[in-house]
Amino acid sequence: MARKKITVVGAGHVGAHTALWLAIKELGDVVLLDIVEGVPQGKSLDLMEAAPIQGFDSNVVGTNDYKDTAGSDVVIITAGIPRKPGMSRSDLINTNVGILKTVVEGIVKYSPDAHLLIVTNPLDVMVYAAWKFSGLKPNKIMGLSGALDGGRMRSFIAMELGVSMEDVHAMVIGGHADEMVPLKKYATVSGIPVSQLLSTEKLDAIMARTKKAGGEIVALLKTGSAYYAPSRAVSEMCEAIIKDKKRVIPSAVYCSGQYGVSDMFIGVPAVIGANGVERIIEIELDSSEKEAFNGSVAAVKNLINELNLGK
Numbered sequence: 022m023a024r025k026k027i028t029v030v031g032a033g034h035v036g037a038h039t040a041l042w043l044a045i046k047e048l049g050d051v052v053l054l055d056i057v058e059g060v061p062q063g064k065s066l067d068l069m070e071a072a073p074i075q076g077f078d079s080n081v082v083g084t085n086d087y088k089d090t091a092g093s094d095v096v097i098i099t100a101g102i103p104r105k106p107g108m109s110r111s112d113l114i115n116t117n118v119g120i121l122k123t124v125v126e127g128i129v130k131y132s133p134d135a136h137l138l139i140v141t142n143p144l145d146v147m148v149y150a151a152w153k154f155s156g157l158k159p160n161k162i163m164g165l166s167g168a169l170d171g172g173r174m175r176s177f178i179a180m181e182l183g184v185s186m187e188d189v190h191a192m193v194i195g196g197h198a199d200e201m202v203p204l205k206k207y208a209t210v211s212g213i214p215v216s217q218l219l220s221t222e223k224l225d226a227i228m229a230r231t232k233k234a235g236g237e238i239v240a241l242l243k244t245g246s247a248y249y250a251p252s253r254a255v256s257e258m259c260e261a262i263i264k265d266k267k268r269v270i271p272s273a274v275y276c277s278g279q280y281g282v283s284d285m286f287i288g289v290p291a292v293i294g295a296n297g298v299e300r301i302i303e304i305e306l307d308s309s310e311k312e313a314f315n316g317s318v319a320a321v322k323n324l325i326n327e328l329n330l331g332k
């Protein structure tokens with residue numbers, strides 16, 4: 022079977038680590054593209070030199086030229102500027118939309134059949150803009166949100182309980198922003214509702230920390246935003262497509278009426294496989310969760326309304 026081809030745009034912190042996870046998992050050959058000359062080439066060479074030691078055979082190539090991305094099966098877009106301390110994700114919007122336009126047009130020209138996975142923030146708005154710029158069917162575009170936010174919540178629960186990270190599951194829906202909606206009743210440890218193991222106060226504190234988890238890292242790093250967990254989470258989504266796993270991963274996907282949302286991308290549980298977003302799963306939400314979710318939708322909608330897509 023021929024190897025799949027995966028392009029990662031942006032060879033910064035998130036992009037380079039994504040290339041590493043993809044290679045370690047041997048999901049395909051990897052093209053790392055950046056606007057800065059030398060950086061994607063240098064990082065790719067470094068990764069190739071890690072290959073015999075780790076034992077992977079993914080070919081990793083660095084480039085500044087979209088021609089080298091031709092025929093990609095999946096394209097992960099991390100290009101953009103990261104959040105600085107005190108900056109909200111929406112502050113990033115204007116710069117990153119401009120970058121995204123160039124990137125999406127370059128990608129679609131050479132890989133018209135690729136699935137696009139968006140990581141650049143502000144996430145839900147960037148996914149919408151990428152969809153508009155690309156002209157692709159909405160099932161072929163999705164954004165990293167719940168895989169990362171849920172992962173963060175899982176780690177906080179596991180650390181609090183002193184149980185294996187692997188056994189903890191948690192679901193976060195809504196926009197990938199401070200208004201995200203961690204869902205208390207869907208958090209479990211090997212199927213046991215977390216509410217049976219943790220006090221309401223502890224669980225509420227974990228949910229609040231989850232919502233601010235990206236900012237917590239920004240405040241600590243001072244010169245950039247998180248990259249280990251984001252890169253690992255987006256490689257999970259990529260794997261679901263490449264291996265047609267039908268994973269259920271809350272992600273920023275196109276809603277056409279589900280959850281009362283139309284014509285926009287927002288984080289909801291989705292079945293992800295070879296056809297991209299294959300299905301949205303509508304779960305029960307109580308009235309406070311619905312209210313929080315609607316608030317998150319409204320926040321994303323406001324940003325979309327401010328977007329100048331140049332068309």
Ligand code: APR
Binds near residue numbers: 142248251
């Ligand atoms: N084309 C290609 N690459 C670009 C372009 C462009 N037009 N503009 C910027 N880049 C590259 C930069 O050169 C840099 O290498 O994008 C990369 C971004 O890397 P970092 O600055 O290290 O940022 P990173 O931490 O990887 O975050 C990238 O992911 O999580 C989000 O909020 C985060 O939007 C940010 C993105």
